[in-house]
Amino acid sequence: MGYQELHCETAMALCQLPDSREMEEQMIVYGARPSPFVRKVIVFAAEKGLTPDVQPGGFGQGNEMFAQASPFGKIPGFQDGDFLISDSTAIITYLDTIRPDPNLIPTEAKARARTIWYEEFADTILQPVGMQIFFNRVVAPFLGLPSDPAAADAAEADRMPELYDYVEGNLPENGFLVEDRFTLADIAVACPFINIGYCSDGLEKGHWPRLKAWLQAVRARPSFTEALAIEGKAVNRMMAK
């Protein structure tokens, strides 16, 4: 070790400099915590030991960096230094690449494909139905936007049962969705169910025991517990309207 390196190492020890990750700029997630897509990113990051700052974005809110990160105004947007991007799947792909451990997207071919399928199911099949319920019962009244309560009732009565059935029928007994362990699949699928649960008792009223036990187990993880405790204040304000 040369004098220069020794000198540097001693200086760092004396100053107790933080490690390189801490020295980097704080990551930022732009959006509203009660959004299932925003929550998915926050929980995924937490499981990786990352704690991005959450700043306003979407629905008329957000600064210039949010506008650059999310050119179509969708949440979440994301910033890591000068890197800006939007879309929960793109953000998760980035986080998973820079922080591979712990593994949340299986590497075995079939399990990996199933995990991506469940995320896709959550984003494009479950969430659009859930959104009919959550938007019309919670978001629209809160924001003073026109709401369609009949559309929420129809989604709850006509569409949700087959989605509850689907997850119930694919959950191993006492297990998680893929590889019998917690993965991105569980995070992604739980997120829309959480929003639906804020304003619908459909799951409680039906017979979906595996789904209920799984959702309870997923919600009990520290990553979810913390995210839900923080967003709870905003959700209570929204529900009070």
Ligand SMILES: N[C@@H](CCC(=O)N[C@@H](CS)C(=O)NCC(=O)O)C(=O)O
């Ligand atoms: N595929 C996107 C979907 C994002 C999305 O649709 N977010 C909703 C909120 S839950 C949104 O931004 N809505 C406002 C808008 O469409 O203007 C993702 O995974 O991030």
